[in-house]
Amino acid sequence: MAGLLTRSDGLATAPRHVLVFNCGSSSLKYSLLEMPSEREITRGEAQRVGPVTAEPARILHRRDGVLETVFREMPSHVAAYDAVRELFARDGLPRPDAIGHRLVHGGREFSGAASRLTPEADRALDAVAELAPIHNPPAIQLVRGCRDRAPDLPQVLVFDTSFHSTIGDAARTYALPQAIREGLGIRKYGFHGISHQYVVSEAARLLGVPLTELNAVSCHLGSGGASLCAVVKGKSADNTMGYSPLQGLIMSTRCGDLDPALTLQLLARAGGDARAVEQLLNHKSGVLGLSDRTADIRDVLAGYGAGGTLDEVGQTYLWRQRKYVGAYLALAAPARAIVFTDTIGETVPAVRAALCAGLEAFGVELDDAANRSVQELPVDVARRESRVRLLVIATNEELAIARITHAVLNGESATDERPAIARTTRAVSDGDLATEGA
């Protein structure tokens, strides 16, 4: 693809060096980027953050292609931040001009685009903490730790729900009594928004169309979580996840769509213990529940596509995806592209092939040879005559957050079309850590 482009916007408020934090429940991924050139200066991941575990806490620090493992005690995400700052100082890296944080769930309080951390935003974080009980609290703790240590450093909050703020009432409303919907904020929020937004804007660039004219179906297929997004005129029109990340596709350990009557029966069986049911549906269902042996669909699909057959588990996993591809091709009609991203979407050709098979009526025609021999991303694996382009694009949530952070502090709207800045390759996605919701 094209080389790195730079642009000089000359605005004093635009941050040059953006530090991106992607906070997991017991991990902290970081990335330092020079903007707007989008050059990555360093990246890494603090692991086993929090209570002491069987193995020591450590930071996998990557710089100039060299991977270093640094052991540090990190009882909290704020301690991990301190350890990362020490590494930056040791290496003589530039001091960040801004921090961009990924947060899973912005709730109703952050229903718009990304938000700069103001005192009001800071207070509003309390209200959304428990919406994603595993991921939001440590991320919020980190935001406040950064605030206390560097009060003058601008921070931007980027939510996985932000991109889906454009989903209309028709798609986001559950048919429940008004008192429940409005009193409790029951609505579709949608997730994986940072990734969907990133790959969709990359798709527009690859296709040479303005983002505001692009209709597409974006498939974020992680090895853990997964969701599809219907994109109309560059904006999210629907997402298979809903109020929580439990709805929609079959995931590694999450059930996806489930008859509400079954959830009620599970509650009754558990004597009303909602936490026990939540554990079952979040951690013991999905591919793991169906297969009874593995949570990784790649184990299930091993051999398929090379002459092997597809068992019931594989069929069921793929079938749910296919139904939603059809649903969203109708919603986003006429769609220019289907975009595949994240671990499964990027690296498992058999999944792309199975999803596209039989969709010729929708103008979907896969080039089998091209699909099987993908080397470098991004790539279009559709046949020349296919009306719908089939794009495999590596997601890059850290870069997406850096772009949004830069735009917000530069006074631009974070949802505006991004300039055509190329940065198109990266290592295989880090999968779950980048994609897990609560």
Add this chain to the structure above:
Amino acid sequence: MRTLTLRPGPRAIGFAAFATEESRPSVRGKVHLPPSEDLRAGIDEALAQILGEYLCELPRPDLVVIHGVHDGHTFAGPAMVTSDSISALRQAASAAPLHVPPTVQTAAAIQRHFPGVPAVFVFESTFFATLPVRERLYALDRGTRAELHAARSGFRGLFHAEAAEAVARYRAGLGGGAPARIASVCLESKPEVAGILGRRPMLVTSGTTPLEGLPGEHNSGEMDPGIVLALAQTQALGPDELNEVFTHHSGLSALSGRDMDLEEVLTCTEPSTQLARDVFAHRLLIACGAAAAAVGGLDALVFSGGHASAGAALQGRLVEKLSLALAGDPHSIDVVTIDLGIDEVLCRAGAQAWRAMGEPVRSRQAARPSSPVP
């Protein structure tokens, strides 16, 4: 052939009497069961009222058709009502505890009321016997699936079967061997969409119960499991109370803020009901898109059910979007509306089933002078 159709449910029995199977019913109605713990006594009382008050001036029927939502995986298709079939069905009650018992009790009562009159069971679930496993399975562990009888099925099989027949009939004259790709939209109080390839269902929007799928007049339709859990945690509501909310106080009426039937929601133009219309139209569009993906395209879009005519209000935008999505498809989408109520569809299905299985039974019964068929 004079036919009596009965649709027993846990709360009421619907009935209709037909002079011929092609006619409209001469009498139809619905009688609520008296509030009682004893289902058998309740069914007996309701049937006595139907036969004594509504049908007393009509001649004895030649055939009784008893509607069942679910056969508990007992039969391969419609079945004659006999002591054996009743007891087989009774044993399957655990698979569908809400639906099977009223069917069983009604059949037993009909044997007492009309000795010698042939009666058949017709089940909605029969049509879905060939639904592929990949569509049936929920992503739960095996033990939980077995314990909860968790498997997707449909609840409007008679209408969908009628839709597939109607499409097959008009296409028969057009030649061409490929099975028709159908999105069958049943507009009843609990609406349901099926994707049908020829006569085989490949997809259905309902679930283990009719609560999943499209929102209905009073039921919520599909819902994030996380919502159910959040309500259980924050509202101190138990499973039974939540079920009451989702089944009877939700749906399009809850979105409109007043009690409405589906036809009224779809055809009225009040701004206060716009949200209900928009939500339904959205869910219907994505259900039809999914159905088209399930059957590999779309030849026909069929509206059926008691509110089938309201499909006209949805049809324009729906067909426009689906055609846009399928523009590469050389086939155009035919729109078919089936203007038959559930009683008519049930009567036809019962009569057809009886003819298909009836000869030996008829001759056996004709040999018995004590049970003349009038």
